Amino acid sequence: MDSRNGGGNDPVLPEEYDEGDEVLEVIDLDDQDDQDPNDDNVANEIGDMDLENYEEYDESEGGEMEGAESDIPDDAEAWFTEHTGSVFCCDVDQTGSGLVVTGGEDDKGYIWNIADGTKVSECTGHKDSVTCVSFSHDGTMVATGDMSGIIKVWKLDKMEEAWSFEGSDLEWLMWHHSAPVLLGGTADxxxxxxxxxxxxxxxxxxxxxxxxxxxxxxxGKRCCVGYEDGVIKVWDLKQTAATHSFKDNSGHSGGITSIDCHEDNILALSGSVDGTAKLLNTNSGKVLATFSAGPVNSDIGDTNSVEAVALCNSHPFAAVGSLNGALGIWDVPTQTLRHTCQHEVGIVRVKWDPAGSSNVFTAGLDGCVRLWDARSGQMVSSWGGHRGEILDMSVTRDGCTIVTASGDTTARVYTIQKPDR
Incomplete structure (x- = not known):
């Protein structure tokens, strides 16, 4: 079997490699084989969002939704209010430290306690909106990145800067599942x-x-990457080469907004502004199915762009969420639509319960989080409190706590009373 497609026993990265006249030693990720790369079931989905899609929902100063009332019921258990602009991104440390990191329009990143929202540290030195934040797999480091291309890594034991880099405009950032390796995609x-x-x-x-x-x-050996022209590439991290490229008839006709990969290391799901999601076999390079986001509901907006996709690792389901408010629950083996869960606003984040149930969380432009039962298509519960649109959402490994980042300049923490599975 070709090791580029997940087979073979070759090390993921060589101990050293030549780049022109320069030799750089790079970590051998196979040294990490004794660790379980699936420990972090909550993926760090930190792809950059096209914020222009949300402008129609940001009608008043400060990102607050038009007509928002000061007496909106607030279901949050804790709040973080240090940011002075929209909060674009958030991540929860999955090791159980109780730490959260957020980044915002105020060019700042903050590390804070999930229990009470108290600030632990400020990530300084950024020159533009901080749009990417992520904890390392072992919870020892956190990365923050801004739109100008400045990336900083902070050691959490001393709360001090450990590394920095300045490149071209940053689009997304993520850590390796089991090694101190950071990946990022740029505007070029x-x-x-x-x-x-x-x-x-x-x-x-x-x-x-x-x-x-x-x-x-x-x-940990390959990465699936989406591009503005609708192309999707599967990159081999050892060979630094694309093993498959989905484009033209096998790609999307519009920019890629989101990607998820199944734990089987074969299936991937992509979402696009063209209103579709594609189920991909990344070993064969074939498109298995195309899922529609549904017809445009003019009462919600004029776009059915698929903003969020997610593959369930415990059940054969795929979730597709659109800016037109439709959450499609698809059966992967039969490639048929099980349910359409309609929202009254656009959906910006979709995450399956990492604890293994058939429940799926959605975050919407109305500032609410909803929990749906994928088997029945019924909403189980909802949580509100934001006065602006939700821009990012992170869920703890046990699926019992949600952190949301919003255009209202706050981040909120919700505790989930989970139903029986």
Whole structure:
């Protein structure tokens, strides 16, 4: 079997490689084989969002929704209010430390306690909106990245800067599942991979088009990357080469907004502004199915752009959420639509319960989080309190706590009373 497609026993990265006259030592990710790369079931989905899609919902100063009332019921258990602009991104440390990191329009990142919203540390030195934040797999480091291309890594034991890099405009950022390796995609289309804190790096050159999102497979050997022109590439991280490229008839007709990868290391799901999601076999390079986001509901908006996709690792389901308010629950083996869960506003985030139930969370432009039963298609519960649109959502490993980032300048923490599975 070709090791580029997940087979074979070759190390993921060589101990050293030549790049021109320069030799850089790079971590051998196979040294991490004794660790379970699936420990972090909550993926760090930190692809950059096209914020222009949300402008129609940001009618008043400060990102607050038009007509918002001060007496909106607030279901949050804790709040973080240090940001002075929209909060674009959030991530929860999955090791159980109780820490959250957020980034915002105020050019700042903050680390804070999930229990009470108290500030732990400020991530300084950014020159533009902080749009990417992520904890490392072992919870020892956190990365923050801004739109100008400044990336900083902070050691959490001392709350001090451990590494920094300045490149071209940053689109997304994520950590390896089981190694101190950071990956990022830039507006010029390149995919970067750094060993932290040494900064040794590899670069996988794009095709001259902006990369919009990326997701690593659970085996840690490959990464699925989406581009503004609708192309999806599967990159081998050892060979720094694309093993498959989905484009033209096998790609999307519009920019890629989101990607998810199944734990089987074969299936991937992509969402696009063209209103479709595609189920991909990344070993064969074939498109298995195309899922529609449904017809445009003019009462909600004029676009059915698929903003969020997610594959369930415990059930054979796929979730597709659109800016037109439709959440489609698809059966993967039969490639048929099970349910359409209609929202009255656009959906910006979709996440399956990481604890293994058939429940799926959605975050909407109305500032609410909803929990749906994928088997019945019925809404189980909902949580509100934001005065602006939700822009990002992170869920703890046990599926019992949600953190949301909003255009109302706050982040909120919701505790989930989970129903029986």
């Amino acid at each position: 289309g390149d995919l970067w991979m750094w060993k932290i804190p040494s900064g040794d790096c590899k670069t996988m050159q794009g095709h001259g088009c902006q990369t919009t999102c990326g997701k690593m497979f659970s085996d």
